[in-house]
Structure formats: structure tokens, C-alpha cells
Amino acid sequence: MSGHSTYQPQSPFMLWLERRLPIAxxxxxxxxxxxxxxxxxxxxxxxGILTFMLGVQIITxxxxxxxxxxxxxxAFNSVEGIMRDxxxxxxxxxxxxxxxAFFFLAVYAHIARGMYYGSYKEPREVLWILGVIxxxxxxATGFMGYVLPWGQMSFWAAxxxxxxxxxxxxxxxxxxxxxxxGYAVGNPTLNRFYSxxxxxxxxxxxxxxxxxxxxxxxxxxxxxxxxxxxxKDTVAFTPYATVKDGFxxxxxxxxxxxxxxxxxxYLGHSDNYIPANPGQTPTHIVPEWYYxxxxxxxxxxxxxxxxxxxxxxxxxxxxxxxWLDTSRVRSANxxxxxxxxxxxxxxxxxxxxxxxxxxxVGGYVIAxxxxxxxxxxxxxxxxxxxxxxxxxxxxxxxxxxSVLSEAQS
Amino acid sequence: MNFHRSLIVIAATLAxxxxxxxxxxAQEGDAPxxxxxxxxxxxxxxxxxxxxxxxxxxxxxxxxxHSIKLLSFRNLSDPGGPGFTEAQAATIAAxxxxxxxxxxxxxxxxxxxxxxxxxxxxxxxxxxxxAALGGKLPPDMSDLAKARSYEWxxxxxxxxxxxxxxxxxxxxxxxxxxxxxxxxxxxxxxxGGQYNKYFPGGAIGMPKPLVDGQVEYTDGxxxxxxxxxxxxxxxxxxxxxxxxxxxxxxxxxxxxxLIVFTGLLYFTKKKVWHSVLHES
Numbered sequence: 071m072s073g074h075s076t077y078q079p080q081s082p083f084m085l086w087l088e089r090r091l092p093i094a095x096x097x098x099x100x101x102x103x104x105x106x107x108x109x110x111x112x113x114x115x116x117x118g119i120l121t122f123m124l125g126v127q128i129i130t131x132x133x134x135x136x137x138x139x140x141x142x143x144x145a146f147n148s149v150e151g152i153m154r155d156x157x158x159x160x161x162x163x164x165x166x167x168x169x170x171a172f173f174f175l176a177v178y179a180h181i182a183r184g185m186y187y188g189s190y191k192e193p194r195e196v197l198w199i200l201g202v203i204x205x206x207x208x209x210a211t212g213f214m215g216y217v218l219p220w221g222q223m224s225f226w227a228a229x230x231x232x233x234x235x236x237x238x239x240x241x242x243x244x245x246x247x248x249x250x251x252g253y254a255v256g257n258p259t260l261n262r263f264y265s266x267x268x269x270x271x272x273x274x275x276x277x278x279x280x281x282x283x284x285x286x287x288x289x290x291x292x293x294x295x296x297x298x299x300x301x302k303d304t305v306a307f308t309p310y311a312t313v314k315d316g317f318x319x320x321x322x323x324x325x326x327x328x329x330x331x332x333x334x335x336y337l338g339h340s341d342n343y344i345p346a347n348p349g350q351t352p353t354h355i356v357p358e359w360y361y362x363x364x365x366x367x368x369x370x371x372x373x374x375x376x377x378x379x380x381x382x383x384x385x386x387x388x389x390x391x392x393w394l395d396t397s398r399v400r401s402a403n404x405x406x407x408x409x410x411x412x413x414x415x416x417x418x419x420x421x422x423x424x425x426x427x428x429x430x431v432g433g434y435v436i437a438x439x440x441x442x443x444x445x446x447x448x449x450x451x452x453x454x455x456x457x458x459x460x461x462x463x464x465x466x467x468x469x470x471x472s473v474l475s476e477a478q479s
Numbered sequence: 480m481n482f483h484r485s486l487i488v489i490a491a492t493l494a495x496x497x498x499x500x501x502x503x504x505a506q507e508g509d510a511p512x513x514x515x516x517x518x519x520x521x522x523x524x525x526x527x528x529x530x531x532x533x534x535x536x537x538x539x540x541x542x543x544x545h546s547i548k549l550l551s552f553r554n555l556s557d558p559g560g561p562g563f564t565e566a567q568a569a570t571i572a573a574x575x576x577x578x579x580x581x582x583x584x585x586x587x588x589x590x591x592x593x594x595x596x597x598x599x600x601x602x603x604x605x606x607x608x609x610a611a612l613g614g615k616l617p618p619d620m621s622d623l624a625k626a627r628s629y630e631w632x633x634x635x636x637x638x639x640x641x642x643x644x645x646x647x648x649x650x651x652x653x654x655x656x657x658x659x660x661x662x663x664x665x666x667x668x669x670x671g672g673q674y675n676k677y678f679p680g681g682a683i684g685m686p687k688p689l690v691d692g693q694v695e696y697t698d699g700x701x702x703x704x705x706x707x708x709x710x711x712x713x714x715x716x717x718x719x720x721x722x723x724x725x726x727x728x729x730x731x732x733x734x735x736x737l738i739v740f741t742g743l744l745y746f747t748k749k750k751v752w753h754s755v756l757h758e759s
């Protein structure tokens with residue numbers, strides 16, 4: 071992966087710096103001259119969007135932390151103080167709370183793009199696994215952040231989720247007590263969640279660096295899934311990818327701002343405006359929308375241990391995707407059968423999300439079991455077999471050839 | 480191409496239809512009828528006259544049992560609120576007795592409220608409220624309008640995002656105040672309960688709080704329970720979301736900026752990519 075040009079220090083100072091710390095040439099080769107496939111579509115802009123969202127969450131989060139009190143008696147009122155008395159506190163909080171939702175929206179689009187175009191395949195396995203680790207860190211961070219306002223849903227989400235660990239045979243209850251720092255969700259729990267919620271975003275930022283490092287080692291995948299072969303297949307990161315990412319970040323921000331300013335509580339649950347009350351269980355305990363598919367999988371299985379195992383497996387299985395998928399062809403555009411099964415998979419994840427928001431009764435349970443079965447069958451049966459039996463479409467010889475043939479047709 | 484599209488449609492329809500088949504709201508209350516709110520929509524703002532009427536109802540009726548602990552007297556003169564002057568807010572504050580202290584003798588004492596005080600609760604603590612009101616604690620009203628909602632289900636919840644509907648809380652409060660009816664045949668009311676068709680489960684602890692003509696209006700607004708319900712719900716929405724006007728005003732500026740800025744980025748992108756897409 072040689073760049074289109076190399077960095078030439080222009081001023082004596084930059085030359086002096088270059089000999090001591092070549093940071094300018096690192097930035098130049100990574101974000102300016104870095105060759106990026108010329109046929110990338112807008113699904114490739116979600117990496118940039120995710121970096122942007124991480125920045126938004128860290129900046130708003132640090133300012134919110136200046137006004138928040140992690141104590142069971144004051145947490146709810148300190149958040150209300152932010153909403154009512156801190157200058158633009160309502161803006162910071164709504165940007166942060168809706169930011170979590172849009173962060174997840176972007177990460178799901180990013181994962182879906184990777185699955186559709188086979189971005190996890192050789193030589194991008196480590197890049198992909200780092201991505202799965204990032205997703206797990208996001209899930210943990212998002213969950214602990216949701217607990218901090220200490221509303222009814224915060225408290226009961228913390229209770230339900232930490233209780234999942236009690237399903238572990240033998241040591242389960244000891245682990246739960248250890249997680250809580252007591253015999254129920256209480257002040258020690260809130261304090262440690264706050265501490266970790268502040269820490270994990272920086273861990274995420276660190277893993278993002280590794281993720282981008284691995285990406286720059288192997289290069290970006292592209293909609294054809296064919297490796298870049300010559301300079302004709304690529305364009306320089308700046309200005310081509312930067313301006314395209316910038317435009318789509320703008321589009322994304324329009325939708326994001328629409329939620330923040332016009333429907334800031336649409337994605338939240340009204341019960342979280344009731345202060346936490348350990349003595350009163352809400353009628354329905356529902357997680358945030360971005361966890362609903364996994365929540366549906368958990369509840370689809372009547373046995374607690376098996377349910378928790380299925381929940382964990384449903385995420386961890388992603389890390390094994392490079393080896394579960396036996397096909398050598400990357401892009402779903404050249405795998406007609408895989409494309410169908412994958413789109414049904416996406417539909418069933420959305421279906422599970424809907425079921426996760428409903429009461430687990432009657433037809434809902436049957437539907438959830440049906441879709442859960444498909445979820446796992448997709449990974450453990452369909453993917454391994456498909457690579458062996460599927461007839462794929464002929465691949466273009468190069469990216470530039472595919473771009474040219476598209477332009478002609 | 481058409482085959483797998485239809486497969487997806489089948490899978491999605493199957494999931495959704497299976498999901499919506501079963502009625503789950505057997506024990507929930509009736510859907511609260513939607514009202515017209517001045518603060519609905521992208522340019523909606525609070526109507527100060529309505530907030531003042533709602534405040535009057537809170538003060539004369541609700542505040543006998545319900546606290547509103549997060550609201551301060553100074554908020555009454557905040558921009559985007561009921562539009563009292565600071566002097567009026569101070570006058571209102573002075574009509575309340577607030578517990579302060581301890582003083583130099585170590586005693587707690589009562590003094591007239593100041594604008595920096597929060598509204599004093601009707602009972603000194605939750606236990607006292609329960610003891611006086613038959614065991615049930617009336618919820619604090621500070622966030623009530625955001626802490627209540629109604630699940631409309633699919634597909635209404637999707638439409639609500641587009642029409643920017645965030646007023647299910649005020650709708651619910653208005654509905655509850657107008658929902659006291661005779662229980663349906665065979666409905667067993669628990670002791671001390673009242674039937675309210677909008678209350679989840681049907682049996683509410685609160686006796687019907689308002690009747691027509693109970694609170695006097697000086698501006699010619701009809702003194703009906705229907706109107707009272709709307710006014711007090713609007714007041715409670717303001718109490719729960721006092722920065723709504725400011726939010727929508729800033730939101731409009733941000734949206735204009737983002738749309739123009741993104742538009743410029745679009746044309747820049749088009750220009751930059753022109754040579755790549757049209758070479759050879």
C-alpha cells in the first residue's frame with residue numbers, strides 16, 4: 071500500500087521536528103495521502119461518523135461530569151439540576167443521551183456494512199475482532215451510562231442486567247455481590263458504574279487507535295471486495311474521503327439535531343423521570359432500543375442459564391465470523407444466496423428488536439424463538455455451508471474495471 | 480432480484496404481524512385523547528396565560544397533596560415560563576411558609592418564602608403524606624408530565640417521530656382529570672379506590688380532584704374540568720421541561736446552519752469528485 075505522495079517538510083521548523091518526532095509525516099501518510107478505494111459508497115462513511123460521535127460523547131460527558139453527583143440520594147436531582155440550572159445543561163444532556171443512541175445507530179450500520187461486503191475476511195480478521203471488542207466496550211459503557219441518572223429504569227436495568235451473572239453455576243451469586251459492592255444495587259454500584267463510565271470511553275479511544283492502525287495495515291475493503299491492484303483503483307484520503315465523510319457527517323448531524331432539539335425524549339423511557347425506588351418494580355422493564363434484539367434473545371429462552379449463554383453468544387459469535395464464513399468471495403453483491411440470507415438476517419434482528427420491546431407473552435414468545443433460531447442458524451449452519459455450495463457471480467478483475475463497466479452500462 | 484425482495488417482505492411482515500397479533504394492553508388504561516398543545520411542534524411555545532391559569536390550579540388544588548420539589552419560586556419569572564415579574568414571584572413566594580434553620584439557638588424556624596426557595600412540600604416527608612392520605616404517596620409533580628406516557632405501539636410510534644409528538648404526558652394528565660366514570664359492570668374496586676378509565680388498571684387512589692367552576696378564572700376562559708385539565712397539564716409540562724422554548728429556538732438556528740453547511744459540503748464533494756468520476 072504505497073501512498074500517492076510522501077510528506078516533504080516545507081519549513082525549517084517542520085524539518086527540525088520531522089527529524090525528532092515524525093508526527094507530521096504520520097498524519098500526512100495516514101489522513102492525507104492514504105490511498106482509499108475509489109468505489110467506496112456512503113456506507114463507508116460510518117467509520118468517520120463513529121469517530122465523530124466518540125468525540126461528541128467524550129466532550130459532552132466531561133462537562134456533564136462536572137455537574138453530576140454519583141450518590142443515590144443526589145444523582146437524580148443533580149441531573150435535574152443540569153437540566154434546569156446549568157447554562158445549556160439541557161443541551162449537553164440531550165446531546166449526550168441521544169448521542170448514545172446515534173452512536174449505536176452508526177455502529178450497527180458500520181457492522182452491517184462489514185457483514186454485507188465481507189470486510190471481516192482475510193486479511194482483515196484482527197481489524198474485525200478489534201471492532202467486536204469496541205462494540206462490547208460500547209455496550210458496557212452505554213449500559214453504565216444509562217444507570218447514572220438513577221431513575222426507575224436506570225435502577226431496574228442495573229438490577230436485571232447484573233442479576234444475569236447469577237445464572238453462572240456455583241459462583242454466580244458471589245459474582246453478583248462483588249459487582250454490586252453489597253447485597254443489592256446501591257450506592258457502591260452507582261459509584262463504580264460512574265467511575266467505569268468515565269474510564270471506558272478512553273479505553274474505547276485506545277482500541278479505536280488499534281482499529282485504525284490495523285485498517286491502515288491491510289487497507290480498506292470496497293463494494294466489489296476485490297483487492298486494490300494499482301494506483302488507478304484508489305484516490306487520496308484527502309480531499310476525496312474527507313469531503314465525502316464530512317458531507318455525510320453533516321447529513322447524520324441533521325437527523326441527530328432533529329432528535330436533540332425537537333424530540334429529545336422520544337428514544338428514552340418516561341419511567342426514567344421517576345426517581346429510582348427499590349421498593350417498586352416498574353410494570354415493564356425495557357432496555358434502551360439498541361439492546362432490544364439481545365434482550366429478546368435472552369427472554370426467548372425459558373432457562374435462565376441458557377438464555378444468558380445465548381445472549382453472550384449472540385454478540386461473541388461475531389468475533390468468529392471470519393472463520394464461520396467459508397466463502398472466499400467477500401462482497402454479497404457477488405453472492406446471490408448469501409445476500410438473501412443476510413438481508414433476512416438483518417430483518418430478523420429488527421424483528422427481534424421489536425419483540426424485545428413487547429411483553430413476552432403468547433405469539434411474541436413464539437416469534438422471538440423463531441427469529442432467535444434463525445439468528446443462530448445464520449451463523450452456525452447457513453454461513454459455513456453456504457461457502458461450500460454457493461455459486462458466486464464472476465468477480466471483476468479490478469476496481470477500476472468495475473467502475474468503468476458501471477459507468478458504461 | 481424480485482425473489483429475494485419478496486422473501487424479505489415476507490420475513491418482515493411475518494415478524495411484525497406475529498408481533499402485533501396478540502393484544503397485550505388488556506390491563507392498561509384507555510388511550511388518552513390527544514389535545515391541541517401550544518407547545519407542540521418545531522415552533523411551539525408555552526402560552527404564559529395558560530401557564531398562569533395552570534399554576535393557579537396547582538396552587539389551589541393539586542398542592543394540597545402533591546409536592547413540586549424541583550421548582551423554585553424564581554422559575555416563575557424565568558423567560559419561556561408563566562411570565563410573572565420578579566416582584567410577582569417574590570410576592571407569591573412570601574405567601575408560603577418555608578422551614579429554615581437551624582438558627583443560632585439551634586432551632587428550626589418558619590419564615591416567609593423567598594424567590595430562591597423551592598416550593599415547600601405539603602407534608603414534611605413521604606411517610607407523613609402516606610399516613611394522611613390512606614397509605615398512597617401522591618407523586619411529586621416536578622417531572623410528572625415527562626414521567627407519564629402512553630404506548631401507542633406500531634406504527635403510530637414511527638409517525639410520532641415525524642410529527643414530533645412529545646405530548647403524551649400532558650395528554651395523560653388531562654385524560655386522568657377527565658376520566659372519572661362509573662366502573663364497567665363486574666369491575667371490583669379495591670377499598671379507597673376510584674374508577675378512572677385512563678389509569679392503568681382502572682383503580683386510582685386519587686379522588687376526583689376538580690369539578691366545573693371550582694377554580695375561578697379572571698380572563699374569561701371557560702371554567703370546565705376539560706379546560707382545567709389542559710391548563711394544569713400545560714403548567715406541569717413547563718415545570719418538567721422549563722427550557723422548551725429556548726431549546727426549540729436554538730434548534731431552529733442549528734438546523735438552518737446544518738442544512739446550509741451540509742449543502743455546501745455536498746457541492747464541494749461533487750466538485751472534488753468530478754474529475755475522478757469523469758476521467759478516461
